[in-house]
Amino acid sequence: MKRTHTVKRKRKRAGPSSPLLDPRNMDDDPVVQGILTAISQKRLKPGTKLGEDRLAKALGTTRIHIRQALAHLASRKIVMQFLNRGAFVYRPTWDEAREMFAARRVIEAATVSAAIDLLDKNGRAELKAHMAREAGHDRNDRWASLSLTADFHILIAKLAGNRVLLDMTRELMLRTSLAIATFERPGSPDCSPDAHPDIGSLVLARNKTAAIHAMAHHLEEIEERIKPDGDTRDDDDLTTIFKEIGVRSVNSANA
Ligand SMILES: [Zn+2]
Missing domain, CATH: 1.20.120.530 (GntR ligand-binding domain-like)
Structure with a gap:
């Protein structure tokens, strides 16, 4: 019993969104879903910077939540993360x-x-x-x-x-x-x-x-239709993208 208690306390310290650390839950996470929808609809283009602050603001959630979602998407090669530079939409070679x-x-x-x-x-x-x-x-x-x-x-x-x-x-x-x-x-x-x-x-x-x-x-x-020299860059505002594809802010979706 004592052991279980210790584990529970440890998990609690991981932050308010700790259930999200379970990778089985992450696929259904609203931030993960929102980013995947924006990518599949080509609203978020490869190489777009996914700033934690801007995403947290656009989706009405915490930076911790965003960080977990981005780490999950990085494990699926949908997002690329660079030390000291942050996360970007994956740009395949x-x-x-x-x-x-x-x-x-x-x-x-x-x-x-x-x-x-x-x-x-x-x-x-x-x-x-x-x-x-x-x-x-x-x-x-x-x-x-x-x-x-x-x-x-x-x-x-x-x-x-x-x-x-x-x-x-x-x-x-x-x-x-x-x-x-x-x-x-x-x-x-x-x-x-x-x-x-x-x-x-x-x-x-x-x-x-x-x-x-x-x-x-x-x-x-x-x-x-794809050509090795067809690499193009463009940038869109994150808040506008999520508004247009109907992804509601996480807090209002949970309310
Ligand atoms: Zn087809």
Whole structure:
């Protein structure tokens, strides 16, 4: 009993946000989620400085909380941290960018294949509903487009019924999004919008060979748009970015 008590006291000294130190909880943390959303919507660009004070102010939380979130994101290679310089949105090297696409080709061939194997009535309905959403959405809404096209790849991974593959797909989607943002002109979509109906129809038709081929071709097309000299820099105001994507301040979200 005495031992448990000591452990508890020690944890308490880690600060008011100590439950956040549990890495299993960090994925759901609102600051982590806010930064991930801003990155996946390309509002936070590779190389953007993630100042603790500015983030704490923009998200209405403490610097300790921000520091924990940034350390977690650094462990996932979404953020890079430098001694005495602080944290920045991860800027992959050209070699890393190529490796991410190579990994996606392998992983997404596997998710397409498993999704077709497991496709049932519910899966079909979910895929059809997503395809209808993609077909019907306003393509001028750049931020919504980016989320929707990423969701297609994540849905295929969900339908594959393997959580490890799903986690890997989520991670690779984010990291390739950073690679695209680094090596392509700003504001370009991550996916060519006409590829998904094709892949989706082939999955629904359970045509495995053609579906895997269509996905591989789609990923090749995206990769062809990035160029080693396409590295661009831009900076946006953190408060504006989080306001625009609807991430509420942490304190008001908890209230
Ligand atoms: Zn796509």
